[in-house]
Structure formats: C-alpha cells, structure tokens
Amino acid sequence: MLETTDLTVRFGGHVAVNAVSCAFAPGTLTAIVGPNGAGKTTYFNLISGQIKATAGRVKLNGVDISQQGAPARAQAGLGRAFQLTNLFPNLTVRENVRLAVQARAGAGLNLWKIWSDRKDLVVRADEVLETVALADKGDQLAASLPHGDQRKLEVGILMALEPQVFMFDEPTAGMSVDEVPVILNLIRQLKADKTKTILLVEHKMDVVRELSDRIIVLHNGELVADGDPATVIASPVVQQAYLGINPEEKEEVAA
Amino acid sequence: QSGGEIRIAHVYSKTGPLEAYGKQTQVGLMMGLNYATGGTMMVGGKKIVVIEKDDQGKPDLGKSLLAAAYADDKADLAIGPTSSGVALAMLPVAEEYQKILLVEPAVADSITGDKWNKYIFRTGRNSSQDAISNAVALDKAGTTIATLAQDYAFGRDGVKAFKDAVKTAKIVHEEYLPTSTTDFTAGAQRLIDKLKDQPGRKVIFIIWAGAGNPFKIADLDLKRYGIEIATGGNILPAMAAYKNFPGMEGATYYYFGIPKNPVNEAMVAQHYTQFKSPPDFFTAGGFSSAMAVVTALKKTNGDAKAATLIKTMEGMSFETPKGTMTFRKEDHQAMQSMYHFKIKVDPAFAWGVPELVREIKPSEMNVPIRNKK
C-alpha cells in the first residue's frame, strides 16, 4: 500500500503539488490525468524521491519513507519510468537493462566477481528485452535507438527492476501506433498479477479508459477528482479543463 | 677508462624554470675549458669531452641522469647542477659510483654540509658565504636591520647565516613570505611598522630569488621613514630593478666590472666577441669550475680516477675570474672573495651598476664548516 498525506512542494512562489493525500492499493491501476503542468510528473518525483517535499509524507506499506533519498526508495520497491527518456546513452541496450536487474539483485557492491559470471542476471536481462520487443537490438547503444525504441527501453528498465509500485509517466508518448500494444499488453500483465500497485500518467484517453481501475485528476497541483474511470471522465473538470470540450460539441480527439 | 678521453658530464637546467641560469653556466664552462687548455681542449694528453644532460630542474631526473652519465656514458666526473634540490638528490649517486661531482652553481649549505660526501666539491658560493658577505657589508653600529626572505629553506637558511654573522647591527624583525607572493603590501606594512620608530640607519635586507618582485615594497614610499633597501647581487636582467635604488649597498658574488685579474679580463673579452654582451653571474661560475677541473687534471697529468683527484683537489688553489679560490679540505667548499658594492645609475647600462666598495677576502668571512666529519 502506497500512501501520500498532504504531499506538497513549492518552487519559489509556485505550488506545484498542493496537499495531495491519496492511497494506492496493490492490484489496482490508477491513472493520473490533468492538464500540462498540473503537477503529475512532480507528484511522481515526490513519491520516488527525486525531489524533496516541502511538506507532507509518503508511506509505503506503513513505513514512512519521506526522509529517504531516491536510491533507498527504489530499493524499497518504488519503480519509476521517466517522461523524458532517461537512459545510459553510451551503454548497450542489454547493459541498460542488466544494470536494472543487477540493482534488483542488490549485487552492485561486489568488487571481485566478474560481472558476466552472474549468468542469472544476464539471462534475466535478455528475458526483459524479449518482453519489450527489443531482443534484436540488445547490442546497440541506447543513444542510437530511434525515439520510440528508447521509450520501450525505458519501460524495459522499469520491468527489470520488478518493483512493487510501478510508476509510468506517459509510456507510449512518441511510440508508433503498432508498437503501443506491446506496452499496453505488458501493463495488462502486471495488472493481472494482482499484487502490483500501478500508477500511470497518460494523455491518451482511450488508453486510460481501457486500462485504469481508477482515475485521479490533478489540476494546478491539487487533487480535484478521484473515482472510477467513467464517472471521472464524464465530470465537468475533466471535460472542460482537460479535454477542452464544451458541453455542446462532443468530438473526441486524442487517439 | 675510455682511451685518450676525459669525459665530463655537465648536468644542468637546459630547460625548465632555471633555463636562463643553466645556460650561463654551460657557456662559462665551455669558455673556461677552452681558456684553461689554451684552446686545445686537451689535458695530460687526453681530449676533454663534455656531455650535456638536461635535468629540467627535476631532482629525480637529475639523479637518474647522473647515474646514466657515470654508468652508460662512462663520464669520469660530473659538473652541475643548477638547482639545489637537484644537487641534493644527486649527492649519493656520486658516492655510489665513486666519482667526482663538482657542484656549480647550486648554493644550498647542506650540499657541503650534512648531506656531503667525500666525492663532492663545490666551486659555487654557498648560502652562508652570500649571507655572511652581506652581513659584513651592512654590519655597522647604529644600523637597524629587518630581513625579508622567502619562506622556505633557502630564505630561512640565508637569514640564519646572516644573523649569525651580524655582530654590531641590530636585527629587529624577520619577515618570511611565501614564494608565490605577488602582493607585498602586507609584508611591507609589517616591516614598516617594525622599523619606522627605530633610530639611526634603517635597512630592509632582502633575500629573494625567482618569481615575485619584493622590491615593489619601495613603491610604498619607504623613504618617508628613512628606510633603505639592501640585497645581494643577481643576474643582470634582475638588476634592472636596482636602477630604482641608487646608493643601495650589499655584497655580490660576481659582477663583470668588479674583479681585476687576467682570467676575468680574458673571459669578459671572449664573451663580448662571442655574444656582444658581458658575462653574467653564472658564466663566471661555469668558468671557475672549468678552471678547477683543468687545474686538477694538469696536476694528476690526466689521471681522472676519483681517489687521485680527491687527493689533488683537497686544499688545491686555482685561478678563476673571481681571483684565486681554494678548496677547503674539510668540506671541499671553494673559499673565495665576495664584493661589497654600492649601486650607481648609469644610463649606458640597462641595469643598476654595482660599484665596488671593497673586496671581502675569504679570510674576513668565517664560513662555518657544517659537514659532520
């Protein structure tokens, strides 16, 4: 169980996330939607420890982790994929994933073993590459991948971490239409597992509608709506502030 | 021994921070060998071969170059180096290979002091000689002296020797500044504060070599308190700054216009024909070392074995541009004259001209013997 209480962060005068209290249960996928700049990514950053909260608390399984840094939270089971692709550019695709597997196995401080002797880690990395359809690109440098493949690798790294809480920040942005299902299937499988807590930031409403068990809406840093997908999407905040639809003309845009 | 040759290695700062000094020594050495052998470069029927080695001012390099010179190049004896640090590192090598090292122009006292071994001779003056001669020049009743020196061994040893030699004048303050000092205002203030209320003649004695320009303290208008500056001699480019201090007194190791003897006349003439300029400080040193070597070899009739040479050179006197020098038996330091000077400004020269006040003979300087024996 992941829980935030009055989580707040202020940048100078600007309150990017304002007293957001919310709990996320294992086995559910919660979509977080809101206009650009609503504070979704910042909310993620606060949870995973990339930035320090001005006020409020984050608890994981009842333990207060607010004072811990990003590495400790990652070890505690918070996994994060980034909105703007964030890889190890001059390492190979396989090594990008293997490093995540190695982090998961806690083997990083071993100074004396030869890395390739940990066959289990290598094998596991290849499995993950298979699941994100990058198996044939394992030996390329991450930097030379086209944008869409980089997004897939970003997701692959998260998968390799096998966290308890998965945080996806627009995983399919810039991914070509035929590749999107690969990622969506992955997320579906995670859901099917029933033990993982999944948070998803996504602007494509059809994806949100299809995958989520619950939607929360952030607007100007505040939590303004929370509930089951159909109700929330139909609510006036979402319709106007987010989708930009006037009640009269009902045309849907996002793919 | 390689046939009819006497191989001399000259290890010096051909490059590096002391490049300009090292080159003077080399010029002087070659001129001296030429002069001493009457242009034949032969002594005792053997040809003199000079092998140049560049220590770049690095002690470790100097050390290995000297070893290579003795072992690989089969040098019979070595001369050099420019820097005292390099010299100190080289001393044990001479002992290991049991060959002579004639130190020139490195000045540190410890070379002929506690780091000395019997293979070491030195034609160059040591710090004590420098300091003592300056003390002799300045040491008058009623004079108050404060010293300004670089804060490391060279400066501190110099001041110590100076203090030991001063008998009648009063020393009120010792100012040590880091070698890297660029702004001397703070030090000057402290010196002024210490001196300004003293009676009589007030002198700041400066011991400084290398980067930084301590004479800038004069810009703080020391005259208003009647404070004078004194320092030893230096190479000609550095003595350009002396132009601002007409009447300044001190004692120097060498200035081409001062010694009157045939050797010096020959060197000055030769230098003018070859370079259209007068010889400098270290040219004289290099020349002296050549004179020492050739004099000794003449006596041994070309036998360059260390044991023979040591026996010959201990107590040996030889002629140099600075007059007669003598290797003292105890520590192999060459005893030599120093010159008490007073600066005169002459527009014909780019530097302040040191005029001889009087020659300070070796006998007037009680240069301590510092090697443990």
Add this chain to the structure above:
Amino acid sequence: MSLFKDMDWKPMALVPLLALAALPAVGSPSTWLTLTVAGLAMGMIVFIIASGLTLVFGLMDVLNFGHGVFIALGAFVATTVLGSMNAFTTADSLWTNLLALLPAMLVAMAVAGALGLVFERFIIRPVYGMHLKQILITMGGMIIGEEMIKVIWGPEQIPLPLPEGLRGSLLIGDAAVEKYRIVAVLVGAAVFAAMVWTLNRTKVGLLIRAGVQDREMVESLGYRIRRLFVGVFVAGSALAGLGGVMWGLYQQNVVPQMGAQVNVLIFIVIIIGGLGSTLGALIGALLVGLMANYTGFLVPKVALFSNIALMVTILLWRPQGVYPVTSR
C-alpha cells in the same frame, strides 16, 4: 535591465563586510587603509586578467587552461612596445607616461586577440563540449605558446619598468596608495562596464549561452554560432592580453612562465564568481585581493592557503559560486 531588478545583494555585501571585519583585527586605521586600498586594487588587476576567462569559460563552457599564455603574450608584447617608447615612459609629464601605456595595451590586445583566432581554430574547435580534452589540448597549446615566447623573446626574465610618473605612492595621512594601483582600478572598472553592457544589453550573451547547451538548435534558429564563438574567444584572449600588460607592469618584470603562475588564481576567482558571471568574477577577485593582504598581514603562514580557504568557504555557502549563471 534584468541586472538590477531583483538583484541579489548578499555577495556584494561580502566585500565591505570582509573589510570591516578586518579593521579591528588589523588595529591601526592607516595600516588598514593601506591594506584595503591595495587589496581592492589588486583585486581589480586580478579581475582584468580573469575577465577573459569568465567569458570563455562561463559563456562558451571552454575550460581554457591555456588562458595564461595570452596573459604572458600580452606582457611580452608590452615589453617590446614600451621598450621602443623610452622617450614617453621616461618623460616628466604624467600624461605622456600614460599615453605610452595606450599603444602598449592596444597592441597587446591585438596580438593576443590574433593568437586567440588561431587558437580557436586549431586548438579549441575540435573539442567544444568535451571538457577533459579541452584541458589537455589547451594545456598543450599553453606549453607550445610558452615555448614560442622563449624562442622569440628568450627564456630570461625581461624587465618591464613602470613609466616614471606611475612609480611611488600617494599619501593619504599615514596610508600609502601606489599610483599604479589607481590606474589599475580605472582600467578594471572600464573592462567591467564594457562587459556588463555587452552581455546584458545585447543578444550576444544569450546566444552564446544557448549555443553551449544546444549548438544545433541555435543554428537551426538561423544564427552563425561558429562566428560568434570565434568572436567571444578572440575577445577573451584580447582581454587576457590586456591583463598581461597590467600584470607585467605590476610585477615590473615578465617571465615566460608568468601565465602558468596565475592559472590557479584566476580559476579560483571565476569559480567563486559562479563560472561566467562578470559581477561574480569581480567580487571573487576583490575578495581574493583583500583576503591576501589581510591574512598576509595578520598571519603570513595562512596567506598561502587564503585563496583556497576562501573558495571552499564560498562554495560551502553557495555551492555554485556567488552568482550561479548556468547549471552545467
């Protein structure tokens, strides 16, 4: 414009604060005045020699370890120029003396700037954006430059006497202020004003900062970033040349190694300043100048480490320097 709006005054207050804090420690007001004025003027000279590097490092993000060679070059050029102007430098009139400095400065700047052009083309251009290689290649350039100076001017130290009228001090009560330092303050102030104006009143500063982050994008916006970079580098080198003249005249002699000798000092100054802030560099330089004199007077041993201690203290307070310009 933006310079004075929401200005951050704290770093500027450091300079007077340091001076005031030193007053009781030094004791005598006249000594304090001498030290303070000398320190501030020294700071100005240091600012002049560091100003070019602020441009090159702060704007272009080029770690130019060879900056010193331009300083040395400027100084050597000055020996040649002033050497040929004996009549002016030894004249009785202060104005004639000052007039001699002008061509020396201009020629030094021109020569250093010209060398900067060559340097940019052959040394810097292949390594934009690669700090480590910049360090190496510019050190290489510095070594070559220093050796060339030895080839041209010889390895010896060359005297660079001050013109007659600038020697000695002005007396304010019991405190002595060297005349030359007053000249330095004026030159430094002019350099500062010129830099602030160019960087804040024109687009040049913005463009270069943008170019460092994303060269391709600046070109895609239609700017000839390359020419701009060359221009800045040449300006930085010319400033170093000017700095060399000032520094050489201060020392009254020049040696080929003088550039290398000031390298660490100027890096400390621009780090304190925040890597690229002109005002920051000025404050850094003034602090360094003052600190050297106060510690030199109070505890000379510590003076050796005063710059480093100052830098560390400042970085503890503001880890990016007093005026962080960029977040590289």
Add this chain to the structure above:
Amino acid sequence: MSEALLKLEGVHTHIGAYHILHGVDLVVPKGELTMLLGRNGAGKTTTLRTIMGLWHASQGRITLAGQDITARQTHEIATSGVAYVPESMGIFSDLSVRENMLLAARGARTLDDIDTTRLEWIFGLFPAMKKFWNHPAGKLSGGQKQMLAVSRAIVEPRQLLLIDEPSKGLAPAIIQNMIAAFRELKAAQTTILLVEQNFNFAKQLGDTVAVMDDGRVVHSGSMAELAADESLQSKLLGLSLGAHQ
C-alpha cells in the same frame, strides 16, 4: 496540387558507418500541410534533420523554393525561412522562456521588437507560456516544454515549418489548440511538414501524406484518401485500430 516548396530527390543519409536513408523522394506542396508518418525507426527524424542540414545527404538533392540547399549550412537554411522543432525539443534549459522566445525571434533585438499581437496569439494557444514567462525553461513540465518548442517556431512568420512529433505529451485540450494554430498558419500561406505518430491528429490536419519505412518513402498521396482506406492504413502503419481507439 500546388507547386512544390520543398523537394527531396533520392536522398541518402549516413550516420557514421550506418546507412539510414536509402533514397527518400518527397514533395511538400506550397501552402499545404504534409504529414510524414511511419513506424519507429523508419527515418522520419533523420529526414527532417537532413533537410535542416544537421546531417548531410551523401547522395541526392534537396530543393527549397527552386534552390538547391543540399549542401547549405544549417543557419543558412534557417535564415531562408525554415523553422524546425526537433524531436528532443531543443529547449535551452538554462535560459528563461522569455529568453528562449527572444532568440527564436531572429529579427528582434529586444523583446519590444517582437510583434505583440503574435505573442498574444501564442499566449492564447498556450497559456502556460505567459504564466512561466520568466521561469527557467528547464523547469517546465514535459508538455510545457513541447509548447515552448512549438511557440519558438511560430513566433515570427516563416515559409516552412518542420515539426517533429509536436503532440507527444500534450493534454487533449492543448492538442486542440495546436490543431487550430496549424490551421491558422496554413491559412497564412505557411507550408508545414509534420512528423506524427498520432494518427487522429494527422487525419484532422493533413492535406497530403507520405509514409516512410526503412529509410524510404513507401507511400504518398492525399490524406483524405488514406483516412478513408482502413486496409491501407493497417498495411502501412500497422494500425490495429480496433485495439485502442
């Protein structure tokens, strides 16, 4: 179809040892909006970068308004009236939003020189730009950066816009605004070449379309035609449309 403003004929591009474009033929008609579609890695971004002169074509010819620009340098291409929004957005993160815009407005020496009505128009499209005017651009949210990147390209009138995936990361309401903006620009005779993954977005805007695969253009024609033909869509783009529409 009107005359071509931009034309690529048999363009090949190499990146290092890799051969990426294998003879791209592309015509962008003047005053129209051309969509460039294709899967990940098809070479769309590389095509735009080659047009901009950021990669150099190893073979083939690129003409802009009748002039050969194949060998021109990037800044020359830009000054001949081309604006480019790269895939990675190319935001100057250390500069403020204002400074980013000022640089994009090539003609302006200071802010006062920027056409205020145009600025207001941009603020209307992307209110966040106004709100964060003096903020460092690096601190903007992902979507806001995207808005800034597009704003920079349209702050002054240009004859040709090259835009790489502008809709990614944008909230639906903003996408609406952007569509409106492109329509207005088109009305003002601006030619646009747009790379897009979002087919719905593409469908609403495009006049003509080109589809790339493996470094070549494999289909080109009118947008209406492609939009109507679902089997062609799934063949070219791999759209399994039922899956998530």
Add this chain to the structure above:
Amino acid sequence: MLQRLLSKDLPRSPWLAALLVLLFLGLAFAPFLFPGVKALNVAAKILIFVALVASFDLLLGYTGIVSFAHTMFFGIGAYGVAIALSSVEEASFGTILLGVVCALLVSTLLSLLIGLFSLRVRAIFFAMITLAVASAFLTLASQLSDFTGGEDGLTFSVPELLSPGFELSEEPLALPWGEVNLNGKLLTYYLIFASVCAIFLTLLRIVNSPFGRVLQAIRENDFRAEALGYRTVVYRTLSNVLSALFATLAGCLLALWLRYNGPDTSLSFEIMLDILLIVVIGGMGTLYGALIGSVLFVLAQSYLQDLLRVAGEATAGVPLLPALLTPDRWLLWLGLLFVLSVYYFPTGIVGRLRERAVLARLKGMK
C-alpha cells in the same frame, strides 16, 4: 585461466592483443633487452606510470570523475616510504611496510574526506576543488621541511637487498649488445614489475565486476543510476578511495625506485597532466590504454631531446628550424603531442584499434 586472469576483458582486436603481448614481454625482459642505467630507469618509470594511470582511469574513464588530486595520493605514497626510510638508521623491509601502511591510511582518510565533502557538487567544481586541494597539499609538503625535507626533498637508502650495492654476481652478465649488472637495482625492478602486474590485474578485475559496471552507469547518467537504487555517493566515494589507494601504492614504488622523493617528483601538476594525457592517448575507460599510453608517453618524454638533437643537426643551416628543433625546445614538441593526440586519437589508441576490429568484422559479415 588467462581469461580469468584478465577478468574476461580481452583486447578484442588482434592488433591490440599483439601490441599488448609485445609490450608485456618488452617490460618483463627490459633489463636484459636494453641494458644500461637510463633504459632501466625508463622501463621502471613506465611500470610505475602504468599503475598510476590505471588507477586514475578507474576514476576518470570508468566513473567519469575528473580529479586533479591524483598526484596528491601518489605523493602520499612516495612520502610514506621516503619518510619512513629516512627516519631510520638501518633500512629494513619492515620499515617500508610501515611506510606503505601509514601512507595507505592517510590516503584513505583524505580521499574519504574529499569524496564525502565534494562529490555532491557539480563535476566541474569537483575538478577545481581537487586542483586547489592538490596545490595546497604541494605547498604544505614544501613547508613542512622538518618532516618532508621541504623543497629539497628526502634522499634515503633502501634495504641492502634492493640497493645497487647488493651484487648477485661479481661479474656483470655480458650480452652481445651490452652488460647487465646483476644487483639490487635489478631485484627492485622485478619487485616493481610484479607489484604493477598485481595492481593492474586487480584493477582490471574491479572494473569488470558488478561494481565496475555500476561506475560506468554513473558516468553515463548518475540521476538514472540513483533511480535504479544505486547510491551514487557511496559508489563514487568508494571509487575515489580505491583509485587513491592504488595511486598511493604506485607512489610507494616510485620512492623505492628513486630512493629520493620531493614535492616536484611526485606532487607536481605537471605529473597530473602527464597522467591525463596518457589516459587520453591510451584510451579512456580501457585499462589497456594505460599500458600503451604509458609506454608511448614515457618513451617520448625520455628520448624526445635525443631525437631533437639529431633533427636539429640535420637541419642546421635552414633558417628558423634549428631554433625550434633544439633539444632546449623539446617541450614545444611535447605540447604538440598533447594537441595532436587529442586530434588524432579521439578514442585513444585502444579505442582506435577496437573500432578497426569492429569495422573489419562488419565488413566480414557483408
């Protein structure tokens, strides 16, 4: 076996492999292949630089940290041995060990301190802080003259077994191309050779361990590494400490070889630059580069002047050239070497050779 010894990090290029074997054999038999004091000194210096540069590459090439304080640790090692040996009457191996251990302790403390204090600041600040700390340390070493011998440094003797006076055989070994003295100096050379091999292989193992891989990840993107759960401060500090310790060991070897140490010998900024250049010539992030780079650089540095003497004589009479080609201006050419190596070896020699091997393989596949 060899595979494991090299931690499965093979040269991956036939030319590179051949070159490495050649250099290894050359160094292993240097005293017999190239008799003479100077040649032996050069070979020993190469060995010491291999260890020093390899330890620096752990920091720079693998972790992506630019530090100018590496010579400080080198100096600590050299001073450790020097001070220990010069403070006793009779030099023994125990004394050396004591010096080494003390030096390692000091280095550990100091590198921990530097690491913890300043690894959080921006890379460039770290570089500058280390530059400042290193120069402060140099000043300190020359100030504490009672302890360190000040500017003049310390000259000391080593245990009988390692000193030149210790003869293995009366007669030098006569080879057709020269004579080899079988003495303590030779033993010292092989002591250094063995130590450097051990240091090199240990470092090779470390960079190929899971830990080493994390260091590379941190170099590429520290922010991302943190998000994966790696505490970058811990890794960076550890890398800092390890690299300092190996540099210290290299310093100890230097002191043993020279039987002298002073501030310029082990602490100067010049050595720091040499290290940087060697890393770049050899290839950053490949330890083999340390070997190749050291050989090339030290050879160039040691024989450039001789080469120039020949060149200068050959061009005598040509205007200007002799002024540039004199041995006095050897630094000019060394500076040129700096510039050219950055130009022509952007990925270092090892990188170059490996690229060639990859290209050849690609061609073979087609």
